[in-house]
Amino acid sequence: MSHSTQVTRDLNRTENTKAAPPLLDVRNLRIGANISFPGEKNHHIVIVDKISFQLQKGHVLGLIGESGAGKSTIGLSAMAYGRGGCEITGGEVFLNGEDILSFNHKSIRQIRGVKVAYVAQSAAAAFNPAHRLGDQVIESALEHGLMSRTEATAFADQLFDKLGLPEPDKFGQRYPHQVSGGQLQRAMTAMALCSKPDLIVFDEPTTALDVTTQIDVLAAIKHAIRETHTAALYITHDLAVVAQISDEIMVLKNGKTVEYGTTEQIINSPQEQYTQSLVTVRSTQKPVTESPDKTPLLRVENISASYDGVNQILSDISLQLHAGQTLSIVGESGSGKSTMARVVTGLLPQQQGKVLFNGTPLPAELKRRDKEQLRRLQMIYQMADVAMNPRQTIDQIIGRPLEFYFGLRGAEKRRKVIELLELIELGEKYIDRYPAELSGGQKQRICIARALAAKPDLIICDEVTSALDPLVAEEILKLLLRLQEQYQVAYLFITHDIATVRAISDTIAVMYQGELVRFGERSQVLSPPYDDYTDLLLSSVPEMELDWLDKVLSSRRMQSAGH
Amino acid sequence: MLVRVANGAWAGLFGLMSNALEKRSIMLVHLSWGARLGLLGLIVFAGSAIFAPWVAPYGPDEVVGDVWEPISAQFWLGTDQIGRDLLTRLIYGARNTFFVAGAATLLSFFMGSFLGFLAAVRGGIIDQSLSRLNDLMMAIPTLIFALVVLSVLPVNMLTLILVMGVLDSTRVFRLSRAVAVDIAVLDFVEAARLRGEKTLWIIFREILPNALTPLFAEFGLRFAFAVLFLSTLSFLGLGIQPPEADWGSMVKENKDGIVFGIPAALIPAGAIAILTISINLVVDSILSRTTSLKGGRG
Structure with missing residues (x-):
């Protein structure tokens, strides 16, 4: 000082x-x-x-x-x-x-x-x-x-x-x-x-x-x-x-x-x-991994979806994600990336196309999916505040999936909850707290633990770091990467933050107005030649340089949509 | 008192005992003066109702004096139109008033809030049919509806409770549906759905604990209305039947005295007013202590 x-x-x-x-x-x-x-x-x-x-x-x-x-x-x-x-x-x-x-x-x-x-x-x-x-x-x-x-x-x-x-x-x-x-x-x-x-x-x-x-x-x-x-x-x-x-x-x-x-x-x-x-925030970098040559964990084929049957939110999207890897979906708001997550989870049944999980098609509607299918696909939300019931203690929040999917009860359940709390670097003393008694980053960790309790194969992360301060977000990303290494869980990472995408993805999908603009391995998507939208998106991310703004404005090809 | 008992009943039924106990102990410490006064009133009323045979100076149907005797050392509140002790009748009458109004309110809350939550969580055709049916019920003026039904059915305590409870549940349905619709769109409810939880689990574990505060507040109000409604029915001769008494029927029995300048009818009327005010004082303090969705231990 x-x-x-x-x-x-x-x-x-x-x-x-x-x-x-x-x-x-x-x-x-x-x-x-x-x-x-x-x-x-x-x-x-x-x-x-x-x-x-x-x-x-x-x-x-x-x-x-x-x-x-x-x-x-x-x-x-x-x-x-x-x-x-x-x-x-x-x-x-x-x-x-x-x-x-x-x-x-x-x-x-x-x-x-x-x-x-x-x-x-x-x-x-x-x-x-x-x-x-x-x-x-x-x-x-x-x-x-x-x-x-x-x-x-x-x-x-x-x-x-x-x-x-x-x-x-x-x-x-x-x-x-x-x-x-x-x-x-x-x-x-x-x-x-x-x-x-x-x-x-x-x-x-x-x-x-x-x-x-x-x-x-x-x-x-x-x-x-x-x-x-x-x-x-x-x-x-x-x-x-x-x-x-x-x-x-x-x-x-x-x-x-x-x-x-x-x-x-x-x-x-x-x-x-x-x-x-x-x-120097964003020091995290996931090492490049080879895409395994087997059946992808998640395969989305020609998905089209709409909320009212008239306005097409997603049109003809095809993606795939291998076990233990991270697929990032990027795009500005309104590009359909969260809708993509809703289709995969079954909250919004698609109009056309198929969602294949480990090679077998998932029923489009949530109601028709069985417990095992639900267990293997978990979700973490942007706003950790509202993603947890404010009237339940951490013990109840993390314990419920253990009880629901694996039938654990009593002391055994509590031991497992403590184990999960230690895994997310919080420890036993938080077990009897309510969500309101935690900080934003801690809340997000609890949500991660809740998802992890189900031993999923795939976790959908919907803008999980957007509401957090940069240093806290960095810690959360590190935790997610460590857990991926440890449990071989795959992430479907939805974000508008290119820096996060650079840090953690294996494959990247760029979406614009409900369409897939670009999809492929990280190195491939993030290197030229770019299409116009990807160029605009990548060049719009502020960089820690003094005259970045002037440089970008003079060199970019596509104007943003005048929003 | 009753609100707290009801609180305990709700919580106990749905396995929220520990939560609610914690809540109640905090609530007691921070009650405002108004709420303490109200609570005192409720305790006095409920206590005298429960211990009526020991507290009341005479038997409930015993004719002990002249018609409409004034207030004296012997008859603290005077006597009624056939010479029964008013204080005794008031104390025994409290039993009917409390029991019928309380049971009807509880019934209306169990029915109304469950169906309201169900409509909110399931949505679609279930929501539509329940809501429209509810609108239909509410379209008929409550008093007239009750009068028609009670004049057809045999008038006893059970039908009275059922009719009052069902009619009142329409209001509770609207409130609980409105509250639950707001809660049901939050991410934690979606998370429960994604986990594969059944509708009942979502209603009782995810929504109910977050909807308790407005429901408590409404419970107090509804109870007060039920007391008034019962009094109205009794006054019209379709409520509690003589020689049994509740406070409303006591007003009716003694109303003729008013013409002669005899205040006997005003005493049970005053008791109704004090009970209603007491309940509302307690309810208001619960309302002001609402913790809403912030959650935690408050």
């Missing part, structure tokens, strides 16, 4: 030598919250402690850290706002030389939306569905009397153009549900820019978007803030994303600064161990 303070001091010194005073100057910020559980005394916890940074006009500072690191809380403090019972209990926040924490309610309102604007993670939830986008975009400019309605509308149209939105002069006429998620996120950026603020706080603006959409939004945001010389705080958990857009980066953990420096220094020569682990 001492090293990082050293860096911070150096940085401050260089900043201070410049003539202009910083736009935003945060000194020793401390934010706490009172939490109370039923039946316990209220107690005060410190969420953010001793945070100091300076932001020059026109610069971008990236705040990065895993969930619970205090990124959003710090971002909102630039507007003197504490969310959900948070209280700013110490430190100073100077905006243009004025300590905004000492402002009263009325003066703060003069700053919010005028000097400092906010862009939230979920644009879909942040727009009022009952009003036109244009009216919402210019609302704060009108509210604060900065422009007349005609001026504001004209300026908004300019911003829509700058952000690369289609038909900028008519875009404002639309309602939020009439545009896509990526467009909505850009509209929100336009809303923030409309009152010409000095500072914009971006709170994970691209996290909820597909990777191919994210790159466009990122480019639009970067372009717009450069053009308007607006300063920005950019909050994200993805270091590769923040590297494209920031001048400086602050790495946070548990509400404290881990490292603070220029983007170049953080990416290329990180000092602290935690930062290094963030930069």
